[in-house]
Amino acid sequence: MSFTSILSLLLTLFLASAPAKAPAQDDYTVPFPAFRIADNLYYVGTKGVASYLITTPQGHILINSNVEAGVPLLRSSVESLGFKFTDIKILLISHAHWDHNAASATIKKLTGAKYMVMEGDVPVIESGGKSDFQYGNDPDALYAPTSVDRVLRDGDEVKLGDAVLTARLTPGHTKGCTTWTMKVKDGAKTRDVVIIGSPNVNPGYKLVDSKVYPGIAQDYERTFTVLKSLPVDYFLGAHGSYFDLETKYTRMKAGSATAFIDPAGYKAYVAEREQAFRRELAKQKGQRTNAQTATPSNVNLAFENQIPAWLKEMNVPAVGIGVIEDGKIKYAKVFGELKKGAPSQQVSPSSTIFQVASLTKPIVEVLTLQLVSAGEWDLDEPLAKYWVDPDVQKDPRHQKLTTRHVLTHQSGFPNWRYMNASKKLEFLSDPGTKVNYSGEGLEYLRHALEKKFKQPLDQLAQKRLFQPYGMKNTRFFWDASVDESKFAVPHNAEGKPYEIHVNTTANAADLLLTTIDDYSTFVLNVLKRKNLSQTVFDEMIRPQVPYPGGKNLFFGLGWMIMPDLSNGEYALIHTGSDPGVSTVVVLFPKSQCGLIVFTNSDNGVKLWTRILAEAFDVGKEMLERG
Numbered sequence: 001m002s003f004t005s006i007l008s009l010l011l012t013l014f015l016a017s018a019p020a021k022a023p024a025q026d027d028y029t030v031p032f033p034a035f036r037i038a039d040n041l042y043y044v045g046t047k048g049v050a051s052y053l054i055t056t057p058q059g060h061i062l063i064n065s066n067v068e069a070g071v072p073l074l075r076s077s078v079e080s081l082g083f084k085f086t087d088i089k090i091l092l093i094s095h096a097h098w099d100h101n102a103a104s105a106t107i108k109k110l111t112g113a114k115y116m117v118m119e120g121d122v123p124v125i126e127s128g129g130k131s132d133f134q135y136g137n138d139p140d141a142l143y144a145p146t147s148v149d150r151v152l153r154d155g156d157e158v159k160l161g162d163a164v165l166t167a168r169l170t171p172g173h174t175k176g177c178t179t180w181t182m183k184v185k186d187g188a189k190t191r192d193v194v195i196i197g198s199p200n201v202n203p204g205y206k207l208v209d210s211k212v213y214p215g216i217a218q219d220y221e222r223t224f225t226v227l228k229s230l231p232v233d234y235f236l237g238a239h240g241s242y243f244d245l246e247t248k249y250t251r252m253k254a255g256s257a258t259a260f261i262d263p264a265g266y267k268a269y270v271a272e273r274e275q276a277f278r279r280e281l282a283k284q285k286g287q288r289t290n291a292q293t294a295t296p297s298n299v300n301l302a303f304e305n306q307i308p309a310w311l312k313e314m315n316v317p318a319v320g321i322g323v324i325e326d327g328k329i330k331y332a333k334v335f336g337e338l339k340k341g342a343p344s345q346q347v348s349p350s351s352t353i354f355q356v357a358s359l360t361k362p363i364v365e366v367l368t369l370q371l372v373s374a375g376e377w378d379l380d381e382p383l384a385k386y387w388v389d390p391d392v393q394k395d396p397r398h399q400k401l402t403t404r405h406v407l408t409h410q411s412g413f414p415n416w417r418y419m420n421a422s423k424k425l426e427f428l429s430d431p432g433t434k435v436n437y438s439g440e441g442l443e444y445l446r447h448a449l450e451k452k453f454k455q456p457l458d459q460l461a462q463k464r465l466f467q468p469y470g471m472k473n474t475r476f477f478w479d480a481s482v483d484e485s486k487f488a489v490p491h492n493a494e495g496k497p498y499e500i501h502v503n504t505t506a507n508a509a510d511l512l513l514t515t516i517d518d519y520s521t522f523v524l525n526v527l528k529r530k531n532l533s534q535t536v537f538d539e540m541i542r543p544q545v546p547y548p549g550g551k552n553l554f555f556g557l558g559w560m561i562m563p564d565l566s567n568g569e570y571a572l573i574h575t576g577s578d579p580g581v582s583t584v585v586v587l588f589p590k591s592q593c594g595l596i597v598f599t600n601s602d603n604g605v606k607l608w609t610r611i612l613a614e615a616f617d618v619g620k621e622m623l624e625r626g
Contacts, residue, residue, distance in 0.1 A: 028067050028099060034077035035249065037260055038234060039184035040163065041193060043245075044077035046070055049099050050240050052195060053078055054182070056161030059089030062113065063180060063195065064238065065103040068143070071110075074103070088113045090160055092167075094197040094238035095177040096121035098129060102143035116150040116158060118169060121176030133175070133212040134204060152178070155433035168433075170227060172220035172277075173198040175213065181230060191233035194266065198238055199223055199273040201280050208284040217281055218543045218554060218563075224274045225544050229380055229404060229432050235266035242269060299325045299593060303614040307335050314606045315495050318347065318488045320354055321611065322520035322596035324587075327528065329520050338600070339489040339497055346486070349516040351473065353487045354598040355501075356583045357576030359519065360476075360512035361442055364457070365407055365558030366526055367465045368445065369540055372403075373533040377452070379404045379557075386448040391417070391425035398427075403445060405431040407557040408544045411441030435548050435555065439509030446508035457506045469525045474514040476506035482513065488600040490580020495601075498580040510578065519596050523585055527592050541572065541589060552625060559587075562625060565618045573622075577605070584608045586622070 027048025034044045037052075045051035045066065051074060054061040060083060066074065075085045091113040093101045104125070108115055115125075123131045128145035135141035152158070154169035163182070170179040177197040183190050199220070201207065207217045235243045243265065252259035301323065311319065318336035322329065332349035339345070371377035383406075384399050392398045397412065405411050412427040415438050420426050425440060446457050453460055458476045466474055475482070490498045503511050529537045543554030543561050554561045559572040569588045576583035582604025587594040595615055597608040613619040 029069050029073065031073055031076075032240070032245075033249070034080050035252070036081070037184075037236070038186055038191065038193070041182070041184055041234075042081055044074060044081070045240065046073055047240065047246075050094075050195075050236065050238055050245070051077075052236070053081070053083065053088075054160075054163050054165065055083060056163045058161035059087050061090045061092065061158065061160055061163060061165065062088045062107070063092045064094055064100045065091060065107045066101075067099055068103045068106060071103045071106055074107075075110075086111050090158060091115045092158065092165070092180065093117060093121070093125075093178070094180070094195070095174040096124040096129070096132065097135070097174065098141050098143050100238055101125060101146075105144040105146040108146065114149040115146060116152055117148045118152045118154075118167060118176030118178045120169070120171055121174055121178075122148050122151055124174065124176075133210075134202065155430055168226055168230070170197050170199065170223040172216055172223050173200055173202070175219070177223070179227065179230070184234070186233075191261070192231040193234040193236065194227075194230050194232040196227065196235075196237040196242055196269075199227060199270065199277070201277050205280075206284070207277075207281050215546075215552070218546065220277050220281075221543050221554075222545055224270065224277070225404070225408075226432065227270045229402065231400075232263050232266045233261050235260070235262040235269070299323050299330065299595075299615055300617075301331060301615070303611055304331075304333075306614075310607055310610060311336050314601075314603045315493065316599050316601040316603050316607050317491050317495065318352075318600045319604070319607055320349060320352060320488070320516035320596075320598040322349070322516045322523075322594075323615070324520065324524055324527070324592065324594035324596075327524070327592035329524055332516050332520050334488075334516060338485075338487065340491060340495050348486075349520075351483075351486050352515060353473070353482065353513050354515070354583070354600065355488075355490065355578065355581055356512050356514055356519070356598055357510055357578040357581045358439070359514075359574060359576040359583045359585060360507065360510050361439075362526075362558055362574050362585065363461065363465065363474075363512060363522065364442055364446065364508040366522075366532070367461050368403060368407070368449065369536050369557065370464055370531045371449075373531060373536045377403065377449075379407075379539070383444060383448040386451040387444065389425050389444060389447070392427060395427055397430055401431045401444070403448075404544075404557070406438075406441040406445045408555045409435050409437050409441065410545060411438050411444065412436070413438040413440040413444070415439050435545055439507075442509035443507065446506070457508060464531075465522075468531060470521055471514075471518040474512065474518045474522075476512060477504050478502045478513070479504075487513075488598070490578070491601045492580060493602040516596060516598060519585070519598075520594075523587055523594055523596060527587060527589055527594065541570070562622060566621055567618055569618065571618075571622060582608065584612070586612060586616075588616075 030047040032047045036042050040055045042053040044053045049066045052063040078085045088111040117125050125146055129142040130136050152167045156167045158165045165180050165182045168179045170177050179197045180195040182193045210216050237243050248259045317340045318338055320334045323331035334347040334349050334352045380402050383401050388398050410432050412429045412431045417425040540557040545555050547553035547555055547560055562571040569590050572587040574585050582599045585596045599607055
């Protein structure tokens with residue numbers, strides 16, 4: 001990045017931190033030359049606020065009506081390009097602040113355009129700004145209430161003629177803040193356009209314990225995840241200051257055909273805005289912490305005396321339990337029968353083998369994050385660089401799929417392909433647009449890792465994870481080393497054993513064979529960040545996307561995250577379930593505590609929830625939220 005670009009970026013960031021009613025609002029009605037950016041995309045805004053025109057033979061799309069006083073300027077800009085203002089058929093906005101939408105009612109009246117708005121901003125638009133969480137009581141921020149013709153949701157497409165725009169929900173600045181993406185032709189090339197809604201935290205925004213916008217911090221987290229995942233060539237935004245409009249326009253007029261192609265500037269802008277958000281969040285959390293000190297998640301082991309009775313009551317043959325306290329394995333035991341009614345059974349935390357279902361996933365996810373920490377893997381690089389499943393080869397969406405999408409369960413895949421009528425792998429949604437728990441996503445990642453590192457998953461894990469972590473009795477499939485007499489056989493709810501499923505190939509999402517000792521060692525090393533960089537660990541524990549159906553629950557990278565527990569802690573959670581198998585791991589990173597429970601029964605969830613409720617002061621609270 002040149003010195004001029006850096007200086008421009010610093011100026012941009014200063015302006016971007018201003019409130020919606022910025023002191024520089026005089027710029028909002030200062031004319032700026034209308035010009036073609038690329039293909040059928042034009043700039044028709046003013047010096048201070050951006051508007052975009054997308055033209056087609058069937059009519060035009062306008063992004064941002066802007067301020068009421070700017071309507072004559074907007075109309076003049078459109079007509080100066082040779083287009084009719086009355087041919088605007090669709091009106092969109094970046095977000096529901098008056099500087100971007102105050103004139104929407106007027107433009108609808110003048111053109112008859114259909115007004116399309118992201119769901120979270122619809123109540124604000126239709127109330128004329130009165131329901132805005134920050135500015136609803138400020139008369140200067142209000143405008144004419146405007147009816148919305150189409151309610152948009154994340155990933156929805158807006159089409160007119162051959163123009164297609166995709167609405168990406170990037171909330172926080174407003175609840176429905178929208179980043180628009182589209183593709184344009186540039187000679188023989190097709191390029192990506194991103195028009196950022198706003199990633200900025202305005203003065204006065206309360207990020208911690210907000211009663212008017214409880215999930216605001218998590219929404220900003222989502223926004224930065226989305227923005228970092230988008231492919232971009234042309235970097236644009238709701239204000240010209242975001243992307244250095246004036247400097248780039250001057251370069252364009254001097255003959256530069258690529259003045260507005262700026263993926264590096266986009267990346268730098270998003271990175272700095274994320275840093276600014278994190279500084280403000282840390283500042284506000286620090287203020288809260290001074291008044292509310294977190295208490296450690298101490299472990300109560302009195303539950304141990306109840307285990308034999310609970311096994312009988314719940315008809316669970318065997319349970320393995322591991323407890324971590326103060327960064328040490330405090331407790332690891334196995335109780336019960338490996339196979340109900342079978343004689344001469346020896347149980348041991350170091351030798352009793354459990355099949356742990358989806359607790360396989362954290363193993364593969366942490367292995368992947370170790371590779372990211374080592375600079376050998378990229379969270380946001382398309383997996384298509386290494387692997388494309390034959391079933392989706394003809395679907396262009398495979399080119400968008402990244403490791404981040406897989407680890408946050410936004411791959412777009414079903415849990416398993418056999419659930420589809422075709423029995424083939426299919427995208428149910430675009431990668432990165434919808435949460436859908438998926439084992440297929442992890443399997444897709446496995447194929448990519450194996451291609452890149454030229455070795456099967458079991459060998460890669462043995463070298464990079466099992467050996468460094470000291471895990472001596474963990475494997476992805478049955479081989480000659482497995483002693484079946486030490487295997488906790490899965491049982492149904494009536495206590496009858498299932499037939500043992502002897503898998504002979506690795507699955508990245510299921511069927512791991514391990515012991516309580518080994519898995520306790522694994523999660524202890526995760527808590528201690530062994531072979532995980534601080535940056536990657538922070539990304540792993542950061543709420544990336546909301547968890548569907550939960551109360552204040554999120555997916556991080558691989559883990560479900562339960563923030564803001566009453567003792568000041570947060571929890572990382574993963575569960576596993578197969579026929580005759582129910583497992584769970586719960587970690588409290590701040591106090592370096594955790595719980596691991598393996599059972600060999602369909603009734604196991606009843607047992608591990610009872611143990612969690614008794615073992616930790618926040619156990620019952622967690623179960624109510626989950």
